[in-house]
Amino acid sequence: MAVDGTWNLTMQTPMGERRANLVAASQGGTLTGKQSGDGASTDVFDGAVNANDVSWKISITNPMPLTLQFTGTVDGDKMSGKMSAGALGSWLFSGVRA
Secondary structure (H helix, E strand, O other), X not given: OOOOEEEEEEEEEOOEEEEEEEEEEEEOOEEEEEEEEOOEEEXXXXXXXXXXXXXXXXXXXXXXXXXXXXXXXXXXXXXXXXXXXXXXOEEEEEEEEO
16 A cells, blocks of 8 residues: 555654654555654554545653644655644644655
8 A cells, every 4th residue: 555664754843843753554444553753652543544545643641641643645655744632733744755
């Protein structure tokens, strides 16, 4: 599938630009994998794939406990979309295949 593989993500957040690594695998309409950044790694959950549209969630504890939801589109070796932190807002993210 289009999203399978390793991605270098860049997120625009109120704390500045943040970077993460996503290792994604899809089967049917489900997206699984791991996302790591800032010295921590977490499993992807509630992941979905529909053609080139992708979405997934991760739970983080730093700088505070949050669930982040990513919704984006894969275009070849690039990905772009929005990352939402619930009531805290949403911000743009982009990714390139590693």
